[in-house]
Amino acid sequence: MSKGLFVSATGTDVGKTYVTALLVKKLVQSGLAAGYYKAALSGAECQNGQLVPGDADYVRRVAGLKQTYSEMVSYVYENAVSPHLAARLEQLPVELSRIKKDFYSVAAAYDYVTMEGSGGIVCPIRYDEEQQLFLADIIQTLRLPVLLVADAGLGTLNSVVTTCEYMQNHNLPLAGIILNNYDENQFMHRDNRLMIEKLTGRPPLAVVAPGCTDLALAAADLAALYREID
Numbered sequence: 295m296s297k298g299l300f301v302s303a304t305g306t307d308v309g310k311t312y313v314t315a316l317l318v319k320k321l322v323q324s325g326l327a328a329g330y331y332k333a334a335l336s337g338a339e340c341q342n343g344q345l346v347p348g349d350a351d352y353v354r355r356v357a358g359l360k361q362t363y364s365e366m367v368s369y370v371y372e373n374a375v376s377p378h379l380a381a382r383l384e385q386l387p388v389e390l391s392r393i394k395k396d397f398y399s400v401a402a403a404y405d406y407v408t409m410e411g412s413g414g415i416v417c418p419i420r421y422d423e424e425q426q427l428f429l430a431d432i433i434q435t436l437r438l439p440v441l442l443v444a445d446a447g448l449g450t451l452n453s454v455v456t457t458c459e460y461m462q463n464h465n466l467p468l469a470g471i472i473l474n475n476y477d478e479n480q481f482m483h484r485d486n487r488l489m490i491e492k493l494t495g496r497p498p499l500a501v502v503a504p505g506c507t508d509l510a511l512a513a514a515d516l517a518a519l520y521r522e523i524d
């Protein structure tokens with residue numbers, strides 16, 4: 295049976311794609327069948343009249359995946375705004391049924407599915423008269439544990455703790471925390487690592503330095519974070 299993990303972050307541009315690529319690469323290198331999925335991507339670049347989902351393209355290149363863009367991302371928007379707003383501008387509202395169908399197709403083809411979120415944990419995916427769908431609804435529907443990527447620098451304690459509180463309030467299970475752009479020589483980064491453990495009860499599973507190409511987490515420990523997809 296396939297297993298899945300949802301990668302979120304304390305905000306947009308914090309490093310979900312960068313860290314996801316390292317996770318998927320590690321699984322692939324240890325011989326596991328790993329796939330990637332993202333429900334909605336906004337801010338896609340238009341190349342030769344086609345929208346290219348940059349996140350999927352990056353993960354595919356780094357991890358050496360064979361998936362096509364359309365298998366990897368269900369909704370691709372050109373406007374670099376929250377998916378609910380891009381969907382309104384481009385008149386392409388997200389349907390939860392399509393996300394489920396596409397996610398389960400990836401799960402049928404790969405043993406380990408890493409799903410990247412959009413933005414941070416609070417992200418409206420669709421917000422119109424007909425329907426309101428948040429990222430948390432999708433995570434709950436797919437019943438995935440959440441790996442939280444946080445920046446190692448200033449402001450991270452507030453964003454990690456508020457994200458964890460929101461997750462608890464919405465019954466989203468935390469698989470672990472990864473600190474990105476971590477510099478061991480910066481005393482604030484070292485302190486943030488310790489304080490995150492004190493404030494959340496969870497020591498970061500790994501830290502990722504700028505330019506890191508190999509995640510410092512054993513493949514077996516990483517694989518153990520994924521939950522059976524039902």
Ligand SMILES: Nc1ncnc2c1ncn2[C@@H]1O[C@H](COP(=O)(O)OP(=O)(O)OP(=O)(O)O)[C@@H](O)[C@H]1O
Nearest residue numbers: 303306307308309310311312413475503504505506
């Ligand atoms: N550890 C790192 N070392 C070097 N560059 C990094 C690192 N982490 C992130 N970056 C760079 O920072 C930028 C933002 O990271 P990334 O695209 O992974 O964020 P994201 O959370 O996936 O953003 P989005 O919300 O748009 O999906 C990218 O250009 C990425 O290459």
Ligand SMILES: [Mg+2]
Nearest residue numbers: 310311349410
């Ligand atoms: Mg991304």
